[in-house]
Amino acid sequence: MAEQMPQTPLLDELEKGKWPSFVKEMKAAAKKSPMARDLLGQLEQSYKEKIGHWKHGGIVGVMGYGGGVIGRYSDLPEKFPGVSHFHTIRVNHPAGWFYKTDALRKICDLWEKHGSGLTNMHGSTGDIILLGTKTADLEPVFAELGALDFDLGGSGSAVRTPSCCVGKARCEWACYDTMRSCYDFTMAFQDEIHRPAFPYKFKFKFSGCPNDCVASIARADMSIIGTWRDAIQVDQAAVQEYAKGGLDIQNDVIGNCPAKCMKWDGKKLDIDNQYCRRCMHCINAMPKALAPGKDRGATVLIGSKAPIIEGALLSSVLIPFTKMEPPYADLKEIVTKIWDLWCEEGKNRERIGEFIQRVGMGNFLEAIGLEPQPEMVAHPRENPYVFYEEYFEEEGEGEKK
Amino acid sequence: MTQAVAERRTDFGPPQYERFLPPAIKKNYGKWKYHEILKPGVMVHHAESGDKLFTVRAASGRLLSIDKIRLYCDLADKYCDGYFRFTSRHNVEFLTDKSENIEPLIADLKKLGHPVGGIGNAISAIVHTQGWIHCHSAATDASGIVQSVMDDLIGRFEQRELPGKLRIALACCLNMCGAVHCSDIAILGIHRRPPKLDHANLKKLCEIPSASASCPTAAIRPATVNGLPSVEVIEEKCMFCANCFTVCPAMKMNNPLNDGVSIWVGGKVSNARVEPMFSKLAIPYLPNNPPRWPEVTEAVRNLVDLWAKNARKYERMGEWINRISWPKFFKMAGIQFQKEHIDDFRHAGLTFKRSTHLTF
Amino acid sequence: MAKSVDEVAEAMFNLVKDAAGLKKLKAMDLNKSMVEMFGPEVDKQTCKDAIKKLINSGRCVYTYFGGSYIELPHREAAAND
Numbered sequence: 001m002a003e004q005m006p007q008t009p010l011l012d013e014l015e016k017g018k019w020p021s022f023v024k025e026m027k028a029a030a031k032k033s034p035m036a037r038d039l040l041g042q043l044e045q046s047y048k049e050k051i052g053h054w055k056h057g058g059i060v061g062v063m064g065y066g067g068g069v070i071g072r073y074s075d076l077p078e079k080f081p082g083v084s085h086f087h088t089i090r091v092n093h094p095a096g097w098f099y100k101t102d103a104l105r106k107i108c109d110l111w112e113k114h115g116s117g118l119t120n121m122h123g124s125t126g127d128i129i130l131l132g133t134k135t136a137d138l139e140p141v142f143a144e145l146g147a148l149d150f151d152l153g154g155s156g157s158a159v160r161t162p163s164c165c166v167g168k169a170r171c172e173w174a175c176y177d178t179m180r181s182c183y184d185f186t187m188a189f190q191d192e193i194h195r196p197a198f199p200y201k202f203k204f205k206f207s208g209c210p211n212d213c214v215a216s217i218a219r220a221d222m223s224i225i226g227t228w229r230d231a232i233q234v235d236q237a238a239v240q241e242y243a244k245g246g247l248d249i250q251n252d253v254i255g256n257c258p259a260k261c262m263k264w265d266g267k268k269l270d271i272d273n274q275y276c277r278r279c280m281h282c283i284n285a286m287p288k289a290l291a292p293g294k295d296r297g298a299t300v301l302i303g304s305k306a307p308i309i310e311g312a313l314l315s316s317v318l319i320p321f322t323k324m325e326p327p328y329a330d331l332k333e334i335v336t337k338i339w340d341l342w343c344e345e346g347k348n349r350e351r352i353g354e355f356i357q358r359v360g361m362g363n364f365l366e367a368i369g370l371e372p373q374p375e376m377v378a379h380p381r382e383n384p385y386v387f388y389e390e391y392f393e394e395e396g397e398g399e400k401k
Numbered sequence: 402m403t404q405a406v407a408e409r410r411t412d413f414g415p416p417q418y419e420r421f422l423p424p425a426i427k428k429n430y431g432k433w434k435y436h437e438i439l440k441p442g443v444m445v446h447h448a449e450s451g452d453k454l455f456t457v458r459a460a461s462g463r464l465l466s467i468d469k470i471r472l473y474c475d476l477a478d479k480y481c482d483g484y485f486r487f488t489s490r491h492n493v494e495f496l497t498d499k500s501e502n503i504e505p506l507i508a509d510l511k512k513l514g515h516p517v518g519g520i521g522n523a524i525s526a527i528v529h530t531q532g533w534i535h536c537h538s539a540a541t542d543a544s545g546i547v548q549s550v551m552d553d554l555i556g557r558f559e560q561r562e563l564p565g566k567l568r569i570a571l572a573c574c575l576n577m578c579g580a581v582h583c584s585d586i587a588i589l590g591i592h593r594r595p596p597k598l599d600h601a602n603l604k605k606l607c608e609i610p611s612a613s614a615s616c617p618t619a620a621i622r623p624a625t626v627n628g629l630p631s632v633e634v635i636e637e638k639c640m641f642c643a644n645c646f647t648v649c650p651a652m653k654m655n656n657p658l659n660d661g662v663s664i665w666v667g668g669k670v671s672n673a674r675v676e677p678m679f680s681k682l683a684i685p686y687l688p689n690n691p692p693r694w695p696e697v698t699e700a701v702r703n704l705v706d707l708w709a710k711n712a713r714k715y716e717r718m719g720e721w722i723n724r725i726s727w728p729k730f731f732k733m734a735g736i737q738f739q740k741e742h743i744d745d746f747r748h749a750g751l752t753f754k755r756s757t758h759l760t761f
Numbered sequence: 762m763a764k765s766v767d768e769v770a771e772a773m774f775n776l777v778k779d780a781a782g783l784k785k786l787k788a789m790d791l792n793k794s795m796v797e798m799f800g801p802e803v804d805k806q807t808c809k810d811a812i813k814k815l816i817n818s819g820r821c822v823y824t825y826f827g828g829s830y831i832e833l834p835h836r837e838a839a840a841n842d
Contacts, residue, residue, distance in 0.1 A: 177431065210672035279672050
């Protein structure tokens with residue numbers, strides 16, 4: 001293993017700007033860790049050659065779990081023995097990414113002992129990522145994390161670590177308790193997180209309002225996005241204050257309303273709430289004056305994903321409104337039905353969104369026992385090739401299935 | 402791995418989040434009234450109780466050493482009773498009910514080299530992936546490009562004078578661990594050549610039926626090569642998605658001569674004003690040019706500047722382009738429209754212009 | 762009569778063993794095969810428990826190649842010693 005800091009003339013260039021430098025972080029870790037030193041050396045070589053030097057491991061993990069560890073091996077193990085094994089550990093983060101320093105310091109100590117000293121705070125799915133350890137250290141890391149009450153997150157064909165926005169902890173727009181829901185679902189589906197049993201991954205993301213700060217509509221198989229059913233709460237005096245403060249309410253607020261359901265006469269803001277689309281723009285523009293209504297809950301959407309394999313999808317409406325109150329029994333029941341169907345009929349590496357495209361949303365709804373609703377479509381079908389299932393017969397008593 | 406473990410604590414999940422909530426949050430949980438942005442990177446939330454909670458947001462690397470986390474902990478102990486949090490875009494946030502702590506905290510953060518900002522109409526930190534630091538399928542590095550782009554755009558993080566929010570994301574291959582496909586500007590690592598087959602080892606490393614089945618265009622079929630069971634790739638049908646490499650490591654996609662970066666614009670996830678949108682292709686290919694990717698940095702800066710100069714208040718990149726039209730966008734951005742810009746995968750026809758609403 | 766977890770685990774293990782080197786099996790493949798084999802004598806929970814038993818005993822391991830599989834323990838091709 002590298003005894004000395006490697007020469008990294010290319011990477012050194014990335015220490016010269018004003019944005020916090022990842023190279024400085026790597027060098028800080030490399031002062032103590034030979035693994036981090038070899039990581040620097042290998043990365044410098046990648047910068048020279050314009051190619052990565054990693055092999056994917058598919059079998060390392062902790063006893064009993066089928067996820068939470070991503071196996072990684074250098075393809076230059078002789079040159080960089082410190083990264084010969086360099087596995088990632090996904091640690092399920094606390095909902096909302098809040099920490100108390102004593103807990104986080106203990107994780108740092110653990111990682112100084114067993115790993116490279118490098119982390120991601122956080123990975124794309126939300127986990128704490130402990131970057132780079134050896135196969136022999138996996139079990140000790142798991143045991144020591146457990147002593148700190150931190151369990152592993154998901155990977156593979158499993159429920160991935162659910163994540164949520166800050167919600168009611170610090171946001172007046174949270175239409176349901178995202179952190180509580182996220183924690184509740186995480187705990188309810190521990191087996192599905194740790195023991196992959198699905199055709200492919202399944203992600204839950206919980207956003208408290210339609211601003212969707214955790215991008216659930218783009219990257220969660222089930223996107224749970226807060227909304228409300230009654231009227232937007234308006235403080236007319238505060239609206240007038242915004243107007244006096246220079247906000248052009250006609251142009252900047254009403255002009256951007258997708259439903260054109262607002263009027264402003266210079267004194268009073270009038271909202272025809274039956275046409276409001278819950279887009280959040282007016283509330284975003286005047287947080288002191290407007291707030292989501294009081295009858296709050298969430299819209300549940302299904303099926304978003306990145307392009308691999310059949311193309312990217314956004315989630316689409318599955319349940320127009322649900323109160324999202326603990327213990328969330330109705331939603332969990334629907335989730336279980338979806339998984340049963342998908343496990344029965346889904347293909348390997350087929351996300352739920354692709355599955356629905358293949359079997360048809362109508363058939364999917366029927367199979368999980370939900371009624372079709374107009375909220376589920378942007379518009380009804382344009383194509384007349386309808387799979388009619390009901391028809392009359394010449395003889396007999398008419399309708400037959 | 403093969404040894405049985407008798408009793409072991411499993412499936413206990415993450416720590417219950419309430420353990421890590423500062424007292425001011427516990428007290429006012431679910432009872433926040435409104436918030437104000439006081440200055441770049443600083444906001445205050447007002448509770449129904451009359452309490453105030455100040456948030457200071459600073460840029461943080463996605464890649465952090467434990468030394469840096471400990472320094473954050475020192476700051477949190479000093480100013481925030483030992484509590485802090487991270488955001489969904491890798492920023493670090495310090496929360497305090499003491500307004501007198503704000504300025505010294507900002508000064509300490511700046512001393513550590515962490516700019517304060519990213520709130521409101523500003524560029525927030527770039528969501529990104531592992532790249533060459535840790536990924537086997539990366540077509541480009543992630544951290545190096547992010548570093549170069551943000552070194553260049555840091556002023557837009559530290560101010561809030563943009564027309565609206567601007568969200569940049571980077572994924573180092575089409576797997577898109579960073580789900581960049583709904584970003585105002587997406588930087589995406591791409592391959593441009595079919596997989597190179599390791600016929601000698603393919604049967605050992607891969608299941609041939611799974612490798613064939615993995616291809617979304619059915620370009621892979623079983624074949625015997627040099628007497629060994631393997632696969633062949635119909636190269637004209639390959640669109641370089643690398644899905645085969647994910648299931649079969651003997652089908653190597655990485656190609657230093659041809660891998661590079663594409664730039665996509667106009668996506669969003671928020672429902673504000675217009676519905677969420679996918680990002681669309683702006684620049685099909687820029688070379689991998691480490692360590693500072695000057696072509697990518699310049700392209701992103703030009704796009705940001707163009708939008709900042711021309712968009713109306715609140716207009717996100719995609720809303721602005723939809724208003725002015727795509728032909729205008731290409732003209733204003735000085736980007737040559739070419740064959741690669743026209744979709745030819747599933748549902749491609751839906752992206753054709755099907756009206757005479759044209760600008761000249 | 763309902764099959765026991767041990768019986769189901771044994772049947773699953775045989776499937777994994779026979780498929781080794783030919784086809785990687787997923788948890789759902791094993792579950793479907795059990796339903797084919799035992800019909801109403803096996804339920805979802807028994808299958809889950811059987812897989813857990815195979816994994817916890819070390820007779821099988823989870824693997825990942827673009828998807829998660831259940832296989833016999835083996836040295837993986839990518840590993841460095």
